Amino acid sequence: MSEPDFAPRDPGLAEDQTELAVEGALRPTSLGEFVGQQKVRGQLQLLLDAARIQQRPADHILLSGPPGLGKTTLAMIVAHESERPLRMSSGPAIQHAGDLAALLSSLTPGEVLFIDEIHRMARSAEEMLYLAMEDFRIDIMVGKGAGATSIPLDLAPFTLVGATTRSGMLPNPLRDRFGFTAHLEYYEPEELExxxxxxxxxxxxxxxxxxxxxxxxxxxxxxxxxxxxxRRVRDYVIVHGERDGALPRATTADVNAALDLYDVDAIGLDRLDRAVLDALIRRFRGGPVGLNTLAVTVGEEADTIESVVEPYLVRIGYMGRTPRGRVATPEAYAHLGVPRAEEALRFDDL
Structure with missing residues (x-):
């Protein structure tokens, strides 16, 4: 007779599983449910329909664009609408040609392989991928030195979906092997609604x-x-808000209170965004200032400033990039409430 299991239960396990299920439910499962990116959706639909009619795997697809716009979701939709299984990996996880060879050789016919941040793959793996994408074949090197031998290995036909936030870092031979390249654009407020x-x-x-x-x-x-x-607004309303029947109801006051609590201002700037602008304006008179100096001032890595903070500030016109460094624009002064008189001094003594 087995002994009863008195191991302590993790009270957060069921909640974590529920949150994962909710996270999955937030992703649309078809191009019809996917909001925005209308041109890309139409192009993908044509590509998938043609492959279905011809009963072949869809051409390889490259999705580029800033983070958070739906590249992973679109890869899942490609697999779902193709009625094929999906295998997911990432560029940083493929650091050797052997890693890619093991992944490719295990694919089933027609399977969709999604590689996120594909521009961060090792160069040796990229070169192996060229032949795999074009001829569905890879060459395995056996032995070393003068006695090394190349053994060809046939692969099952597959569809590669690559995602990248920096398409310019992809080598041309790899980019040219994608049958379809889509660039995802930022959403309009109406689409986000x-x-x-x-x-x-x-x-x-x-x-x-x-x-x-x-x-x-x-x-x-x-x-x-x-x-x-x-989700943060939902948390706030569950704790502080009103309920209309069984469901919590959020008002504009609830939204403002919740997002103010999490330091997200009226145009979406968070604590780090404002810290960068504040340092640029108050410490460096609006610039120009080098990226590394700015990063040290706010206590963040330069890569974080360059890849997370800077793109949005440049896009909305609050920061400019010059050969001498970063500069603040008049709109940034106005947003922080700094008198424009200080702006006239920003190039003094530099």
């Missing part, structure tokens, strides 16, 4: 139109950020 409305229904929260618009305005044109902010 649709994303937020769908997600609110999944999260069981009532969100009037004006509350959706407020979240969309602070989401930096990015669905991932919109969903993250919505």
């Amino acid at each position: 649709l994303v937020i409305g769908r997600s609110a229904a999944v999260l069981d929260i009532q969100l009037p139109a004006y509350a959706r618009a407020e979240i969309a305005r602070r989401s930096r044109g990015t669905p991932r950020i919109a969903n993250r902010l919505l």
Whole structure:
């Protein structure tokens, strides 16, 4: 007779599983459910329909664009609408040709292989991928030195979906082997409102139109950020808000209170964004200042400033990049409430 299991249960396990299920439910499963990127959706639909009619794997697909716009979701949709299994990996995880060979040789016919951040693959793996994408074959080197032998290994036909935030870092031979390249653009507020409305229904929260618009305005044109902010609003309403029947209901006041609590201002700038602008304006008179100096001043890595903070500040016109360094624009001064008189001094004594 086995002894009873008195091992302590993890009280957060069921909650974690529920959150994972909710996270999955927030992702659309078809191109019809996918909001925004209308041109890309139409191009993908044509590509997948043609492959289905001809009963062949779809051409290789490269998805490029800033983080959070739906590249991973589109890869899942490609597999779902092709009725094929999906294998997921990432460029940083493929650091040797052998890693890629093991991955490719295990694919089943027609399987969809998704490689995120494909520009970060090792060079040896990239070169192996050229032949695999074109001829569905790889060459395995056996032995070393003068006695080394190349053994060809045939692969099952597959569809590669690569995602990158820096398409310029992809070598031309790899980029040219993709049959279709799509660049995802930032979302308009009206599109984000649709994303937020769908997600609110999944999260069981009532969100009037004006509350959706407020979240969309602070989401930096990015669905991932919109969903993250919505979840924080949901948490706030569950604790502090009103309930209309069984479902919590968020008002504009709730949205403002929740996002103010998490340091997200009226245009979507967070604590780090404002710290960078504040240092640029108050410590360096608006610039120009070098990236490394700016990063040390705010206590962050230069890569974080360059890849996370800077793109949005440049896009909304609050920061400029010059050969001498970063500079603040008049709009940044106005947003922080710094008198423009200080701006006239920014190039003094430099």
